[in-house]
Each structure stands twice: as C-alpha cells, then as structure tokens.
Amino acid sequence: MKKIEVRTSKIQGSGLFALEPIHKDERIQYIRGAKFKMVVKGRQEAMSIMNSIGVGRYSWLDTKNTPFRYINHSCEPNAAIVGTKTVVALREIRKGEEITMDYSMTDADPYWEMKCRCDTKTCRKKIGSIQTVPPEIFKRHMPYIPKNFQKIYLRTYIQRHLGIAPPVPHSIRKTPQKTH
Numbered sequence: 001m002k003k004i005e006v007r008t009s010k011i012q013g014s015g016l017f018a019l020e021p022i023h024k025d026e027r028i029q030y031i032r033g034a035k036f037k038m039v040v041k042g043r044q045e046a047m048s049i050m051n052s053i054g055v056g057r058y059s060w061l062d063t064k065n066t067p068f069r070y071i072n073h074s075c076e077p078n079a080a081i082v083g084t085k086t087v088v089a090l091r092e093i094r095k096g097e098e099i100t101m102d103y104s105m106t107d108a109d110p111y112w113e114m115k116c117r118c119d120t121k122t123c124r125k126k127i128g129s130i131q132t133v134p135p136e137i138f139k140r141h142m143p144y145i146p147k148n149f150q151k152i153y154l155r156t157y158i159q160r161h162l163g164i165a166p167p168v169p170h171s172i173r174k175t176p177q178k179t180h
C-alpha cells in the first residue's frame with residue numbers, strides 16, 4: 001500500500017498525489033468502496049454517480065469516504081485499475097506527482113460524458129464511456145483495462161462493423177453538453 005494524499009490539483013479541484021515514488025506495475029492501493037448496482041437510464045442518473053468507478057455494465061464502486069473519490073482523469077494517465085478495485089502504476093510515478101487514471105476505461109454508461117481539462121498532448125477534449133474510445137486508444141491501454149470493459153468494448157466494436165450496434169447517445173447529439 002503506497003502513501004497517497006488528497007491535495008489541490010492543477011487539473012481540477014482536488015486530486016490524489018503520491019507521497020513516495022511508485023514503480024511501474026506496483027500496486028498503489030485497493031479501493032475500499034462499497035459495490036452497488038444501477039442501470040443508468042438517462043443523463044441525470046449518469047451525473048448522480050459521477051464519483052463512482054465502474055466495475056461492470058451495471059455495477060459500480062462507491063468511492064465515497066475513500067481517497068479515490070478525488071482521483072482525476074487524464075488522457076495520458078499514470079495509473080489504472082486492474083481487476084475491479086486494485087489501482088496500479090502504469091509507469092514510474094515521482095514523489096509529489098498527481099496520480100491519474102483514464103475514466104473511460106472503467107465506465108460503460110452511454111449517458112456519461114465529460115469535458116476534459118487534462119491538457120496533455122493526446123487529450124480527447126470530451127470523454128465518455130469505453131464504447132466511445134477510439135481503437136488506437138483502446139490498444140494503447142491494453143492490457144490495463146478491466147476484463148468486463150474489454151468485453152463490452154470488443155462486443156460493441158464487432159457490432160458496429162456488422163452495422164447492428166445501438167447508437168451511443170452522446171455521439172449522435174448535435175450540440176455539446178455542459179458538464180459541470
């Protein structure tokens with residue numbers, strides 16, 4: 001278990017920071033949140049579970065009362081979730097560096113979307129569920145994508161190629177939605 005701390009972040013609001021150096025593939029911490037089920041039926045519900053981390057298509061991990069409530073998204077993250085609740089380092093993380101993950105890798109809710117302010121070279125500007133991730137980004141994150149979300153992505157990818165995929169709601173909207 002690595003020492004981490006919540007501090008003010010340059011990305012947005014509060015963020016999670018490493019209090020010691022962390023090596024690539026090292027476990028940072030487990031997320032000790034409670035699991036809950038929810039079928040998201042619209043945008044309002046999607047926003048109500050914004051601080052939860054997806055475990056599967058309809059199951060979530062409540063990060064309330066855990067430091068992971070504050071983990072920020074980055075399109076070039078230095079951490080990822082393996083399995084359902086183990087946060088590992090994707091590369092060497094320096095002491096004092098902010099710990100980030102790519103939210104899209106653990107979310108399959110088609111109603112969720114967010115403007116990104118990560119300011120990295122490969123920023124996607126607007127992020128959404130795993131189904132919205134371009135193939136090259138999916139490939140880059142493998143194998144650090146939880147199995148459930150790999151399956152959801154690949155199923156949608158095949159369905160799209162066959163022309164039988166249900167549309168992702170926000171990808172067909174004409175006007176960008178305000179997120180915060």
Ligand SMILES: [Zn+2]
Nearest residue numbers: 075116118123
């Ligand atoms: Zn970004």
